[in-house]
Amino acid sequence: MFKLITVAIIYIALTLYIPSKAISWEDEHIHIEKNTEQQDLLKHDETLQITLTQTQQELANITVGKLQSKIAHVRTYAPGELKANGYTSYVVSxxxxxxxxxxxxxxxxxxxxxxxxxxxxSESMAQAQGDYIVAFNEWLRVKNMNALAVSESQRIQAKTRYLASLGKVTALGLTDGEINKLNNNSNLKLGQxxxxxxxxxxxxxxxxxxxxxxxxxxxxxxxxDETNLWVEARLSTSDNQHISSQSTVEIEHLKHTYQARIIQESHTIDPVTRTRTVRLQVNNQEDRLHAGMFVNVYFTQPTAQPVITVPETALIQTAEGLWQIFIISQKNHFVAVNVKRGRQFDEQVEVIGIAEGSEVVTQGAFFISSELAKNSFDIHNH
Structure with a gap:
């Protein structure tokens, strides 16, 4: 009987102990899994940040700047052709x-x-010259006669015929000098x-x-007159930048740059080239430019609102095609931040998704990216 009681007590004790240990093991297993996830997350974060010594930064020539929003200037290119100034040109005909x-x-x-x-x-000119000579001499004769010798009506008729013939030879292109030769009965070849x-x-x-x-x-x-020439610049319809008369314009030809100004802007699109024309005027006092030459035209106009820009050297493109810049989170500690690349402003690039006032690497970003890549390789291999 004693043995049966002892066996029963041992059985009950074992039954109560084993489930307790199983539950404890499960809790421990869950705890371990959570710790593993946190370690993986930590490893992932470590691939986006790195600490560099001051010596490393100096050797890599790393430069840091603070982001500030400001008005930038958009530079737009267009091909152009030099034309004669239609307002100062003269057609000889x-x-x-x-x-x-x-x-x-x-x-x-x-x-x-x-x-x-x-x-x-010209036969017409010869006839007009002959008529003028007759009318001029008749007017001279009548004009010098007294009132008793010629009536007022005859005087008016003679003067009218003279003025009409003078108007005709003038309209046909005779100069004052050539008309004076007709008045003086010079030996002229009529018609020439x-x-x-x-x-x-x-x-x-x-x-x-x-x-x-x-x-x-x-x-x-x-x-x-080539002291002032026209430039016809053709802007692509895909370029939605607004060109105004206040825009700064430069034209370039054979490594020489000239200032120009906008005088006309077309609001219609060429159906063949799908471009719109902007007409410029350029000073050509040095006579280096001539009608028919092709030039490069650069329009520069300010942005409507302040933007945040960084040098081209500050941007790094990842293998996934994302754009990153490096910010300083604390001394000697650099963190990669994804940004959206915006418009190009000469050597500056607009970046979207970063706060104004952030301290970013403006030069040496490639070195930091390489160090991050090496660290990431070491972490994944360990």
């Missing part, structure tokens, strides 16, 4: 059907105002007349041959 007798200048030649360009012959330069400039077009018959208004030459 006859005012009556004519035949070209003699040319006096050639393509590309510089001329001064008043220089003879071409000599023409000259076209003269009305501005100082360069002969940009020369579309005729001697002996050629030309029509009224047909362009013979184009004279251009």
């Amino acid at each position: 006859p005012r009556t059907d004519s035949v070209i007798m003699t040319r006096h200048v050639a393509l590309g030649e510089r001329v001064k105002q008043g220089d003879k360009l071409v000599t023409l012959y 007349h000259n076209l003269y330069a009305q501005i100082n400039g360069v002969v940009l077009q020369d579309n005729f041959s001697q002996g050629q018959r030309i029509n009224t208004g047909q362009t013979l030459m184009l004279l251009a």
